[in-house]
Amino acid sequence: MLILSLLWLLVGILVGLLANAARLQPASWGRQRWLVIPGIGALSALIGGWLCVLLLGRYVATPMALWIAVFGVVLVPWLRYGWAYALTRRRSHQESKSTSPTTMTSGDPSPSQ
Secondary structure: OHHHHHHHHHHHHHHHHHHHHOOOOOHHHOOOHHHHHHHHHHHHHHHHHHHHHHHOOHHHHHHHHHHHHHHHHHHHHHHHHHHHHHHHHHHHHHHHHHHOOOOOOOOOOOOOO
C-alpha cells in the first residue's frame, strides 16, 4: 500500500504540474502559486486513492485517484476563488445599497416647480 500511496502522490503532482502549464491557478495566490496546485493535486489524489481502496478495491483505486486529482485541481481553486469573489461582490452590493440615496416614490419623478 505504500507503493500505491507514492504512486498516487506522483500522479497528483503530475496532474498539478499539468494544471500549472494550463495556467489554471488564480493570479491572486501570489508568487508561490505554482507550488500550491501540485500540492492540491497530490493531496486530492492521495485522499481519493485511499477512499477508493476502501470503497471499490485496489484495482480501481489508481484510475479513480487520477480523476479525483483532476477534479481537485480544477475545482478547488475555482471554488476558492469563486467564494471569495461572491463574498466580495455581496459585501460591496450591501454597502452600495446602504449608502445609496433614497428614491422618490411619488408619481411624478420630475422636480416640482
